[in-house]
Amino acid sequence: MTYEVQTALAAQAHLGECPIWSAREQVLYWVDILAPALNRFDPATGENRVMAMPAHIGCFGLREQGGFIVALRNGIFLTDADGNIEKQVGDNPTDTSKSRFNDGHVDLLGNFWAGTIWEPRDHKGGKLVRVKPTGESEVMGGDVLVSNGLGFSPDGRWMFHTDTPNHILYRYPLDEAGNPGERETLREFERGTGGRPDGAAFDSEGYYWTAMFDGGRVLRINPENGEIVDEIRLPVRWPTMVAFGGDDLKTLYITSSRENRSEEELAQYPESGNLFAVRVNVAGRAEPLFRG
Ligand SMILES: O=C1O[C@H](CS(=O)(=O)O)[C@@H](O)[C@H](O)[C@H]1O
Numbered sequence: 309m310t311y312e313v314q315t316a317l318a319a320q321a322h323l324g325e326c327p328i329w330s331a332r333e334q335v336l337y338w339v340d341i342l343a344p345a346l347n348r349f350d351p352a353t354g355e356n357r358v359m360a361m362p363a364h365i366g367c368f369g370l371r372e373q374g375g376f377i378v379a380l381r382n383g384i385f386l387t388d389a390d391g392n393i394e395k396q397v398g399d400n401p402t403d404t405s406k407s408r409f410n411d412g413h414v415d416l417l418g419n420f421w422a423g424t425i426w427e428p429r430d431h432k433g434g435k436l437v438r439v440k441p442t443g444e445s446e447v448m449g450g451d452v453l454v455s456n457g458l459g460f461s462p463d464g465r466w467m468f469h470t471d472t473p474n475h476i477l478y479r480y481p482l483d484e485a486g487n488p489g490e491r492e493t494l495r496e497f498e499r500g501t502g503g504r505p506d507g508a509a510f511d512s513e514g515y516y517w518t519a520m521f522d523g524g525r526v527l528r529i530n531p532e533n534g535e536i537v538d539e540i541r542l543p544v545r546w547p548t549m550v551a552f553g554g555d556d557l558k559t560l561y562i563t564s565s566r567e568n569r570s571e572e573e574l575a576q577y578p579e580s581g582n583l584f585a586v587r588v589n590v591a592g593r594a595e596p597l598f599r600g
Contacts, residue, residue, distance in 0.1 A: 309589065310428075311540045316561065316585040317349055317392060323580055324563035325507060326367040326411065329553030331594045336553050336561050337376075338583065339365045341408075346391050349583065351554075359391030363596060366409030369420045370535065371528065372597040377439065379409035379422035384439055386600070388479055397444030397600070401435050411507050415460045416469070417486045418599030421448070423455020429473065436469070441599035448488065457508040457518055461531060462593050468494070468516055468531075470505040477505050477518070477534060495534030507549020512557070512593045519547035519562060526550055540588075544580045545573075552592020553585075560588050 329336055336349045337551030344361040346368060364381040371377060375388045377397070384398030400407060402424055412422030419440050435450035436458075455523035457470030457477065467480045467488050475497040478490035497504055503523015510516055515537065516529040524545040528538035546565040553559050566574060566581040574580055 309538065311539065311553075311586045311588070313542055313562075313584050313586045315543075315579060315582050316351060317354070318579075319347075319356065319581055319583050320566065321563070321581040321583075323548070323565045324569040324583060325548045325565075327549055327551035327553075327561045327563050327583070328368070328370060328595055329557070329592075331557075331563070334369075334555065336551065336583075337370070338551075338561075338563055339368065341366055342567065344380075346376065351448050351559075351585070352429070352450050361391065362393070364408045367412035367422050367423075369412070369414040369598040370595060372418070372599050377414075377420045377598045377600065379412055379420075379437075381408040384409070384420070384422060384437065384445065395443075397443045398422075398437055398439045399448045401437060402426065402433055405411040407433065409437075410454060411456045411458050413460065414596040414598050415486055416462075416464050416596055418596060419486060420600075421458055421467075421599045423450065423452070423458060423469070426456045429453050430560055432471070434471070439598075439600070443600055449491075457505050459508050459510050459516060460596075461516075462510055462512060466531065468508065468510075470508070470518070472504045472506050472521055475499060475504045477516075477529070479531075494531075495529070503545075506547065507563070509550050509552055510594060511552065511588075512591045513543045515590070517548050517550050517560065521546055521548060521565075526560070540586055542584065544577050544582065545575075545582075546580060547584075551595070552588075557591040557593065558588055560586050560592075562586070
């Protein structure tokens with residue numbers, strides 16, 4: 309299939325990440341990790357509202373009662389609808405001078421999950437944290453350099469997770485309580501020009517769409533065998549994450565990065581850091597809400 313990728317917002321973000329569609333408000337929230345800021349983009353008006361954050365914001369979830377759960381470098385917090393911090397509900401389990409939160413999602417049971425990057429990248433120090441609606445938080449594993457690509461399959465059976473610099477897509481079986489079992493490697497991506505798996509989202513048919521960082525593309529992946537079944541080429545080389553949005557959930561939004569790029573690279577890919585939108589022929593599914 310051929311896709312028409314459009315610039316939804318010429319954001320020129322440092323490190324755009326975590327697009328999440330709010331079905332309730334019909335807007336896209338997304339973060340610039342390094343700004344640091346949580347953004348509210350309204351595609352109907354083109355307006356983008358910036359809510360400054362007190363520390364690097366890796367990801368967030370939408371709360372059922374309104375407001376957000378945000379994963380900042382120094383911990384996980386509840387906020388009101390304007391992004392004002394109300395209460396801490398979790399820690400960054402590693403040294404916050406060497407680690408920040410990165411990608412995350414809410415699971416089908418209303419728990420919030422967020423993973424960390426181990427910034428020295430000298431061992432797999434990235435961790436995964438789960439915050440329950442009760443406000444209890446726990447470390448649920450990790451063993452990755454850069455925690456990314458978290459996703460929960462629509463049938464509730466699987467948690468997907470990537471380690472971007474290691475080019476690996478893992479999946480974990482989930483039990484009825486939503487606890488992960490032994491992880492297995494679903495796919496190890498080729499090293500070369502195709503990129504590495506970054507942030508992702510499931511569609512309503514259970515396929516997994518991943519942004520390929522440094523590969524300038526988004527892939528649709530078969531969740532049973534890891535095979536690539538479709539590809540969207542992008543005008544930027546460093547896409548970071550995808551989300552389904554729009555009233556029919558058939559618009560795929562894609563964030564991107566300018567972080568650590570040279571002048572030459574930015575001249576070649578001047579749209580780096582922008583937010584993109586592309587119509588696709590399969591719907592996503594409504595983003596679960598954090599029940600706390
Ligand atoms: O999610 C992210 O992934 C990237 C990719 S990598 O770790 O460099 O392979 C990273 O640069 C970025 O900082 C991060 O948010």
